[in-house]
Amino acid sequence: MATRLQSSLRLIARQTGATLARTPVRNRPVAWATRVAFSTNAPHFAEPHGNVAFTAEKYPHMKRNNDFKKLSEEDVTYFKSILAPSSITQDSEDLETFNIDWLNKYRGQSKLVLKPSSTEQVSKILKYCNDHKLAVVPQGGNTGLVGGGVPVFDEIIVSMSNMNTIRSFDNVSGALVCDAGCILEVLDKYLEERGYLMPLDLGAKGSCHIGGNVSTNAGGLRLLRYGSLHGTVLGLEAVLPDGTILENLSTLRKDNTGYDLKHLFIGAEGTLGMVTGVSILAPKRSKAINVALLGMDTFDQVQAAFKRSKDELSEILSAFEFWDKAAIKLVKEHLVAGANDPLESLHNFYVLVETSGSNKDHDDEKLNAYLESLMVDEVVQDGVVAQDTTQIHNLWAIREGIPEACSKAGAVYKYDISMPVPVLYQAVEDMRAHLVQSDAYGDDKLFTSVIGYGHVGDGNLHLNVAAEKFTAKATGLIEPFIFEWTAGHSGSISAEHGLGVSKNNFLHYSKSASMIELMKRFKNMLDPNGIMNPYKYLPDK
Amino acid sequence: MATRLQSSLRLIARQTGATLARTPVRNRPVAWATRVAFSTNAPHFAEPHGNVAFTAEKYPHMKRNNDFKKLSEEDVTYFKSILAPSSITQDSEDLETFNIDWLNKYRGQSKLVLKPSSTEQVSKILKYCNDHKLAVVPQGGNTGLVGGGVPVFDEIIVSMSNMNTIRSFDNVSGALVCDAGCILEVLDKYLEERGYLMPLDLGAKGSCHIGGNVSTNAGGLRLLRYGSLHGTVLGLEAVLPDGTILENLSTLRKDNTGYDLKHLFIGAEGTLGMVTGVSILAPKRSKAINVALLGMDTFDQVQAAFKRSKDELSEILSAFEFWDKAAIKLVKEHLVAGANDPLESLHNFYVLVETSGSNKDHDDEKLNAYLESLMVDEVVQDGVVAQDTTQIHNLWAIREGIPEACSKAGAVYKYDISMPVPVLYQAVEDMRAHLVQSDAYGDDKLFTSVIGYGHVGDGNLHLNVAAEKFTAKATGLIEPFIFEWTAGHSGSISAEHGLGVSKNNFLHYSKSASMIELMKRFKNMLDPNGIMNPYKYLPDK
CATH class of the missing domain: 3.30.465.10 (Uridine Diphospho-n-acetylenolpyruvylglucosamine Reductase; domain 3)
Known part of the structure; x- marks a missing residue:
């Protein structure tokens, strides 16, 4: 037995050979991530700006709040008195970069971007806007996924890009x-x-x-x-x-x-x-990093491996990610740069385990013991352990390639929900069953694929549903089903992406009426004119 | 060199022999801690209740807010309609337990304790009190250190002791x-x-x-x-x-x-x-616990050992506590149950390092390597490592015996401040120098000792100043000096004990006027009648 295990472990150690390339990144005016975002709501990448519909047209129920003043030359003159000329953007082409979110899903119509260089300048800007009832959108790197960082109508964009000390x-x-x-x-x-x-x-x-x-x-x-x-x-x-x-x-x-x-x-x-x-x-940077990729049959095995990782890897466990067969299929099928799966056959589930610790030998020993116990008990069917930094990046590239692979599968409806770990994958199965039951799933049907992946350790599922195209009928088959399912399993309809304009009206699925009421009281107390990032976050009504 | 180290390490391992008993605990109606609280503001322990002065008399500047209604029979009748008879306390002797804090420092004059058994009962109680402007003190285990959990005047005490599922x-x-x-x-x-x-x-x-x-x-x-x-x-x-x-x-x-x-x-x-x-x-419980006690010459060495512990013990480091020579002297002199210091000679500084991990062998190896490096570089002069659970408890008992030892040193002024680690011990030295300069420190002077101990890892100092007795003159020599010093070093005047009635009027040393103003707005919004735990937390004015 020990010999078999020994050789299995060696196999794992040698078999890696992952030659996965970095996932491609978009060409943007600011430096982009070496990794693409883990999950997006974008049905497509890199669409030319001109083609992006205005949010106000896309969502005709949204109306400009006419309590807000429209920008005047006088206002601009004031801002010019407190900011350097280079900190004010009015050129219509330059404005596009700030008006459109990076997923090309939302497009505002702001005529002014201000880039303060100090907290005092931010204070003067907000005070002026508040006094004159000019609406404002704060903007960071414009990498949000729910349309929270771009205007809906003509809000002034206050970009923090000049405050980077x-x-x-x-x-x-x-x-x-x-x-x-x-x-x-x-x-x-x-x-x-x-x-x-x-x-x-x-x-x-x-x-x-x-x-x-x-x-x-x-x-x-x-x-x-x-x-x-x-x-x-x-x-x-x-x-x-x-x-x-x-x-x-x-x-x-x-x-x-x-x-x-x-x-x-x-x-x-x-x-x-x-x-x-x-x-x-900031915590201390770990000296030793290990990454293993495991193939499994069932989500029960994924859970068993997670529970065991908390016992055996314990203080060195730093990531426990999973994805399903539908995800790996898309990665293999669509990923331009190619993400070679180092495992020999297809598995129903994949787990990426990462450890970070201060002593490589100790971490190796813990990880090997952990993997050995998973193999002995047949919790895992196959696996590889990265041998160097390049292989670590390559294994991560599979996980990180999933959002892009999904985006190439057609029109993809994306959800970011959290729930107790035991029902994590049930969300995927129930969604698939619901679509089958509606006679809307399979070849030549409305939906072609339901994909699940995410952060097991955080109970955070990224659920993607691939359709032929975005239609009201398709939307109606997924929503509010998925929100009701989430609410029924004590989950959150937005685990990490936030609310923005895409989730604000679904807030009641995750928060009680009294909680929402209290949120509104806080908002009204601190922002009585409602100038800060309007039309978002809290429900319209 | 290696041999010397080797034998030094063995010495450390064998020398322990700590026979420290558990620190004594007070006789209280509820089960008390096996450890006494780490730091208290109490000048004495276990004083009979009858001798404790009313807070209102001790602090004559505090006035009852006459907007609050006084308790009537009608009110009691209402509470009897929603609570079981056993959940209502009106007997004057029973009330004492709830009116007086466990340090016998604060004493309120409440005539009613309510012990709801459900959230709905709490809701009914608060709604009634709010509608009738009856002031309320929420009370948990009554173990607070700043008088926050007992009434000042006649507030109704709402005890949570019946809600324990x-x-x-x-x-x-x-x-x-x-x-x-x-x-x-x-x-x-x-x-x-x-x-x-x-x-x-x-x-x-x-x-x-x-x-x-x-x-x-x-x-x-x-x-x-x-x-x-x-x-x-x-x-x-x-x-x-x-x-x-x-x-x-x-x-x-x-x-x-x-x-x-x-x-x-x-x-x-x-x-x-x-x-x-x-x-x-809840995190997973660690399988392996190690505790070492180290003796050092300077606080620079304490800091060096702390920095190195973050590198070498890293993910298994679970405590890094220190105390000074003045503290160990008091422990040796005063502690009834005796806390035997296993180190051979007196040191200027003591450090207790604890590790918690999932693999005892790995943790031992890391700890030994860490201790060896401290010895090679002469960061540490002496030390012991606990060999079993009893010895672990015994080493902790020294650290945990300090508050009680201090309380026996006379009238002890106690402060709980946090600040950047590099200036942590400077607070003690500057306080001592300040008292020397005021000709108030030493034998036959107003102050006999300035003691420093606390959580190095959190930048949290418990500063104790022992005096012959509590006098206005003594207080005036320490305060506001210590608060000004803390504010001048970007510190907090209450690291972990809170504000209650003992710190609320010093809040401005740690928070700006605009922050305090905003706090008041939140308070007014959620508690417009001010019935919740009045006279505390926020400044009087």
Whole structure:
């Protein structure tokens, strides 16, 4: 028995040979991520701007709030008095970059982009806008997935791109303080040189701003290990709509002096004010990283492997991702750059396990023991372990290639839901069964594929439904079924992507009436004129 | 060299022989902690209730708010209509237990204790009190250190002691849902049987309620490893003063659907409503625990050892505590049960390092390598490693005996401050220098000792100043010096104990005017009649 296992383990170690290339990235005015975003709501990539329909036309139920003033020359004159000429964009072609989201799904009609260079300038801008009832959209790296960072009508765009200074770093505690417009990857590289890392990582890291991450409570890859931003953000500097600057850039791990107001701004999607500075606790960078790819038959096995990983990999476990057969099929079929699956045959389920620790030998020993126990108990059918950094990237490339592969499968309806782990894959199966029952699934039917993948460790499923094309009939077969299913399983209809304009009217599936009512009271208290990121986040009615 | 080290390590391993007994615990009506609280503001222990002065007399500047109605028979009749007779306490002797804090420092004059058994009962109580302007104090295990959990005047005490049911536990994710009145240690034992642990641990765990922990954002021992409650609490059920029940007992790790309102209640000390249910993410319990006690010459060495522990112990580091020579002297001199210091000679600084991991051999190897490197570089002068669970408890007993030892040193002024780690011990030195300069330090002077200890990993110092007796002159020499010093070093005047009645008027040393103003707006919005835990938390003016 031991010999067989021994040879199986060697097999795993040798068989890798993954030659997966990096997934391609889009050509954008700002530096793009080396990884594409993990999940998107985009049915297509890289459509020319001119072809993107205005959000207002696409969603005719949305009406401009005429309490908001329209931009006048006088307003522009004021902004010119407080900002440098290069910090004001009015040219219609330049405006497009800011009006359209990166998925080319939403398109606003703003005539003005302001790029303040200091918190004081942000304060002056917001105070003026609030006094004159000019609506505002805060914008970070414009990498959001729910249309929250671009205007719907003629809101003024306040871009944080000029506020990108690292203010301080404490090499003892790991507390980093920086402007909200710092790019996540830039911060992570800065920390890498000092032996630390950012406690969050996501596909858009080459473009997204830390202020946007905070404002959308970004989840991503490292949440399983380092927790959410509510735990890692130590302090915020924020500007309220009336121009008040809230100075709370604490670098302290412990501070029990009053209501911890920063948490209201984490995940508020810019509806309460603008985050201008962030203090965040960076953990030490792990010296050793291991990645294994496993093939399994059932989701019960995926769950068993996850439970066991918490016991046996425990403190070194840093990611536990999964995808299904439908996903790998699409990756194999569609991915331009090619993501070679190193496993010999097709499996119903795939798991990517990552460990991060301070001692390579110890981590190898733990991982080998873990994999051995999975094989002995036949929880796993096949697997490979990456032998070097290139192979680690290559295994990740399969996982990261899924959103793009899906986007090439036709019109893809995408959902980002969370729920208790035991029912995670049931969402996929129930959706498939529902479509079969509706006689809408299979060759020559309305829907061709239902794909499931995501972060098992966080109970976060990315559910994709591929259709021939987007139609009202197709939409009606998926929604509200999926939201009702999620609500019925104590889940969240938006695990990590947020609400924006795409989910705000479905909020009641995840929050009670009294919670929504209270949210509205907070909004009204802090932004009585409603100028901050209107038409989004909270339900229309 | 290697041989010397080798024998030194063996020496460390053998020398332990700690025979430290458990620190004594007070005789209280409810089960008390096996550990005493880490830091207290109490000048004495176990004083008979009758001798405790009323808070209102001790602090004559505090005036009863006569907007609040006085309790009438009619009110009691209403409460009798919704609660069982055993859930209502009016007997004057029984009331004392709820009116006086466990440190015998604060004493209220409430005539009524209500012990609801359900969230609906809490809702009815608060709604009635709000409608009739009856002031309320929520009370958990009554183990707070700043007088936040007992009345000041005649507020009605709403005790959560009857709400102590564990509602659910998810063995895959580790999500535990329970009533707010569950005792921390009971929850931890429940989880221990299932291979998990509570992500927080503190001296009062045998009495404190999880709802109180959440309401005071309790820190304690495990924060270094598992982070704050803002990261580990998944959801809350809370009742607003108007009786609205906020149902948000999510068990999801990810949920980006709207403002994350639960964070406002974490650390609000019951001033916004009452927490009635808690959902919290329990981590897996570590299989291996190691504890080492080290003796050092300078605080620079303490810092060097801490930095190195983050590199070398990394993911298994679970505590890094320190105390100074003044602390160990008091422990040796005063501790009744005796806490035998296993190190041969006195050192200027002591560090307790704890590791928790999933593999004992790996952890031993990491810890030995770490200790070896400290010895080679002469960062540490002496040390012992516990050989078994008893010795682990014994080493912890020294650390945990400090608050009690301090309390026997006379009148002890106690502060709980946080700041950047590099200036942590400077607070102690500057305080000592300040008292020397004031000709108030040394034998036959006003102050006999300045003691420093605390959580290095969290930048949290417990600063104790021992005086002959409490006098206005003595107080004037320490305050506001210590608060100004803390503010001048970007610190917090309350790291983990909270504000209550003892710190509320010093809030401006840690929070800006605009932050305090905004806090007041939140308070006024949610509790317009101000019935929830009045006279506390926010500044009087």
